[in-house]
Amino acid sequence: MKTENFKLNTICTHVGELEDKQFKGAVSPIYPSTAYAFEHVDQKRYPRYFNTPNQQALSKKLAALEYAESALIFGSGMAAISTTMLAFLKSGDHVVLQRELYGGTHNFIVQEFERFGIHYSFAPGRSVKDFEEVFKPNTKLIYMESPSNPLLSVVDIQAIASLAKSKGVLSLIDNTFASPVNQNPIKLGVDLVIHSATKYLGGHSDILAGAVCGSNEHIEKVHSLAVNLGGTLSDYTVWLLERSIKTLGVRVKAQNRNAKKLAKYLSKNQAVSKVYYPGLVSHPDHAIAKKQMKGYGGMLSFELKEDIDVSKFLDALQIIKPAMSLAGVESTILSPAQTSHSLLTAQEREQQGISDNVLRFSVGIEDRKDLIADFEQAVAKVRAQQLKV
Known part of the structure; x- marks a missing residue:
């Protein structure tokens, strides 16, 4: 053949x-x-x-x-x-x-x-x-x-x-x-x-x-x-x-589905000020992405509102792993300002729109309901901690 x-x-x-x-x-x-x-x-x-x-x-x-x-x-x-x-x-x-x-x-x-x-x-x-x-x-x-x-x-x-x-x-x-x-x-x-x-x-x-x-x-x-x-x-x-x-197609298509659902969920969440995902109609480049992509990928980023402490939020996660790198079958999350873009100056990051509250989320193949539950418990834990202060 x-x-x-x-x-x-x-x-x-x-x-x-x-x-x-x-x-x-x-x-x-x-x-x-x-x-x-x-x-x-x-x-x-x-x-x-x-x-x-x-x-x-x-x-x-x-x-x-x-x-x-x-x-x-x-x-x-x-x-x-x-x-x-x-x-x-x-x-x-x-x-x-x-x-x-x-x-x-x-x-x-x-x-x-x-x-x-x-x-x-x-x-x-x-x-x-x-x-x-x-x-x-x-x-x-x-x-x-x-x-x-x-x-x-x-x-x-x-x-x-x-x-x-x-x-x-x-x-x-x-x-x-x-x-x-x-x-x-x-x-x-x-x-x-x-x-x-x-x-x-x-x-x-x-x-x-x-x-x-x-x-x-x-x-x-x-x-x-x-x-x-x-x-x-x-x-x-x-x-x-x-x-x-050998499993690339199976893995990525599962990650595509999860990421799109999670992007929609996060875009409506009160703890999030902005979501970056080309599969969302609200994304400024959605029309271009739709034209040239067969799927929108398993990567998304979101910006936590200023009343949520980023470090405490990351510490509170139980399933999603705060870790460098991306695209594994397990979901990982990181702060670009502290990792992938830490070599840029604060001004260079600002020019690219990368604030200290932006988190890059590599969505894995877990059940998305479990990922949503993990996000929600982490936000609740941080808010509870802040009320005690």
């Missing part, structure tokens, strides 16, 4: 799996060797070259999920982001960036680009006009993130990708929050799609990895630099990630 005709869950389960020819096992065997023969072989394999059997098999699965020709697996999402961007940039080049970015990406740009002689500009808004406004003759690349971390802002991916093509520059997107289940940017004209595979692709809060997907030509250029930088992934982790992706 032609794998390009497979549907989502079949791709997740079967594309890129390795055949156990010796024992006929149902799962891919793992090849942990770091030493392979160099004579009388079809290719010379070495883990740092991204070409071990498990690495290559998983790359095929990820490429299929993102409708790309090729893919590479990295040791982290930031390894994928930094290597991909540096593969196409040199001293004197300029980059146009979306303003709302993951804190690690933002920090990489502002701390490292200057010493490489790379110039950059953040678009003042999310429209095509905003991106075009900061273009320069030496612009080589547009970088976006949609939905964004942590306020779930959405950009018109197809429109920005078209702008990049009209200017003759590359377009890159961080597709982590959406996952391949909900959004496929290559179908919308984007050149390269990046993931923190630690998140939805791994899905169990026990894997650190990254990925980039794109054309053979573009991935080969990333590969050339990646071999020198050495951001590869252990084959043990590659095998675990391939295992985890």
Whole structure:
């Protein structure tokens, strides 16, 4: 059968799996060797070259999920982001960036680009006009993130990708929050799609990895630099990630359903002043999200009212885990100001709309009634404590 005709869950389960020819096992065997023969072989394999059997098999699965020709697996999402961007940039080049970015990406740009002689500009808004406004003759690349971390802002991916093509520059997107289940940017004209595979692709809060997907030509250029930088992934982790992706479609669709219900609940809750979720009609980017997403994702953020102490609220939760990272099967929550965006200045966070009362909620697969009950008991506990003071 032609794998390009497979549907989502079949791709997740079967594309890129390795055949156990010796024992006929149902799962891919793992090849942990770091030493392979160099004579009388079809290719010379070495883990740092991204070409071990498990690495290559998983790359095929990820490429299929993102409708790309090729893919590479990295040791982290930031390894994928930094290597991909540096593969196409040199001293004197300029980059146009979306303003709302993951804190690690933002920090990489502002701390490292200057010493490489790379110039950059953040678009003042999310429209095509905003991106075009900061273009320069030496612009080589547009970088976006949609939905964004942590306020779930959405950009018109197809429109920005078209702008990049009209200017003759590359377009890159961080597709982590959406996952391949909900959004496929290559179908919308984007050149390269990046993931923190630690998140939805791994899905169990026990894997650190990254990925980039794109054309053979573009991935080969990333590969050339990646071999020198050495951001590869252990084959043990590659095998675990391939295992985890088998349930990607099932997990993410369950998280989509939970998140949408919880977003609606929180938007009516008296303890919450604002909810950020592109699946809500009230979200300013809902129309764009509806156009380009198949599901709205398992991520949402909300702002507690000022009379609710954030730290005490987090301490009072019993099911939802206050923890860094996101997208596991268990629900987690964090304060971006204290974690993912702590490297930004208070002014930079304010410019992005990230107040100290904003909490990022990664919705898991638990029963949503239990999650709602946990939220309510935590609010009640904090209010009771405050009445005693």
